[in-house]
Amino acid sequence: MARSLLVSEEKLVPRSIQEMSMDDDEPPSQYLVKGNSFGSKEDSSILIPIPIIDVSLLSSQSELEKLRSALSSAGCFQAIGHGMSTSYLDKVREIAKQFFALPVEEKQKYARAPNESEGYGNDRVVSENQVLDWSYRLTLRVFPKEKRRLALWPENPSDFSETLEEFSSKVKSMMDYLLKSMARSLNLKEGSFLDQFGKQSLLQARVNFYPRCSRPDLVLGVKPHTDRSGITTLLQDKEVEGLQVLIDDKWVNVPTIPDALVVNLGDQMQIMSNGIFKSPMHRVVTNTKKLRMSIAIFNEPEPENDIGPVEGLINETRPRLYRNVNNYGDINYRCYQEGKIALETVKIAD
Numbered sequence: 001m002a003r004s005l006l007v008s009e010e011k012l013v014p015r016s017i018q019e020m021s022m023d024d025d026e027p028p029s030q031y032l033v034k035g036n037s038f039g040s041k042e043d044s045s046i047l048i049p050i051p052i053i054d055v056s057l058l059s060s061q062s063e064l065e066k067l068r069s070a071l072s073s074a075g076c077f078q079a080i081g082h083g084m085s086t087s088y089l090d091k092v093r094e095i096a097k098q099f100f101a102l103p104v105e106e107k108q109k110y111a112r113a114p115n116e117s118e119g120y121g122n123d124r125v126v127s128e129n130q131v132l133d134w135s136y137r138l139t140l141r142v143f144p145k146e147k148r149r150l151a152l153w154p155e156n157p158s159d160f161s162e163t164l165e166e167f168s169s170k171v172k173s174m175m176d177y178l179l180k181s182m183a184r185s186l187n188l189k190e191g192s193f194l195d196q197f198g199k200q201s202l203l204q205a206r207v208n209f210y211p212r213c214s215r216p217d218l219v220l221g222v223k224p225h226t227d228r229s230g231i232t233t234l235l236q237d238k239e240v241e242g243l244q245v246l247i248d249d250k251w252v253n254v255p256t257i258p259d260a261l262v263v264n265l266g267d268q269m270q271i272m273s274n275g276i277f278k279s280p281m282h283r284v285v286t287n288t289k290k291l292r293m294s295i296a297i298f299n300e301p302e303p304e305n306d307i308g309p310v311e312g313l314i315n316e317t318r319p320r321l322y323r324n325v326n327n328y329g330d331i332n333y334r335c336y337q338e339g340k341i342a343l344e345t346v347k348i349a350d
């Protein structure tokens with residue numbers, strides 16, 4: 001075990017973000033982003049719009065072409081036509097808000113243990129000089145069902161578990177269909193990506209809360225990162241923006257569209273697509289006025305599965321870019337601790 005894991009999280013986070021947010025405190029130095037190695041500061045959303053894909057039209061060649069193009073440039077899109085109504089999505093947002101509104105002692109019943117990823121709390125601290133995220137999250141494994149840690153599933157609001165399970169299943173069905181469509185968009189067999197995920201693929205839900213922050217110029221809700229998943233679906237706050245994606249070296253706002261779900265690829269799909277599809281760098285900015293929430297559903301292949309570039313995407317002009325890997329989640333976590341970029345470590349040298 002790396003020594004850095006022994007850092008006491010309490011010592012690093014003396015006051016809760018919620019308290020600091022209510023009192024408009026100046027954020028302590030651990031939260032201040034030092035320098036910015038990625039992207040420009042100006043808002044490029046007008047010049048670079050986030051693509052919108054209608055899932056119900058993906059049987060048509062033209063929508064498939066839009067999907068292929070979105071994933072090979074931005075690596076993400078806003079999905080509409082997915083069959084979940086605005087009122088249904090509002091209900092899902094509501095259970096998250098109700099949980100967050102509970103008294104601290106009540107939420108602490110589901111606290112994440114140090115060095116674990118599931119449960120309620122701040123981001124996991126892996127080193128003393130880590131810049132902390134201005135957020136709280138509740139992380140829960142939803143599938144495979146036998147691997148759920150039910151002691152961490154909130155009993156309040158009473159319909160929390162049932163609603164999260166139903167939403168996760170619906171999102172999983174949509175993502176399975178998207179994975180098949182992605183394969184078709186590259187003239188591959190439908191199961192080329194989906195089969196690599198396996199029947200027991202992991203589905204993790206993360207409910208994110210971003211309290212107001214007095215210094216959005218210095219503090220981020222989530223630091224720049226790519227997802228370790230294969231594919232991620234995000235239900236954004238209905239009103240409050242904050243998610244930004246790095247496209248062409250510019251941070252682009254992902255606008256809130258009440259009935260859209262943001263879909264982005266994770267590193268494991270960049271590997272399987274031999275680099276044709278992108279796992280985009282993204283971050284969350286803070287704001288002085290309103291709490292923001294979001295619910296992310298991450299789907300990743302069974303950890304034991306060997307995943308790698310699909311044969312049909314390797315040829316003389318596009319040689320194999322990545323080696324086969326399993327347990328990418330662990331590779332990613334080790335790299336995070338060591339300040340390395342996980343995708344780079346599985347790349348085949350020229």
Ligand SMILES: O=C(O)CCC(=O)C(=O)O
Nearest residue numbers: 206208222243284294296
């Ligand atoms: O809250 C968001 O919009 C994005 C959160 C995110 O990127 C993550 O949880 O990996």
Ligand SMILES: [Fe+2]
Nearest residue numbers: 225226227282
């Ligand atoms: Fe993310």
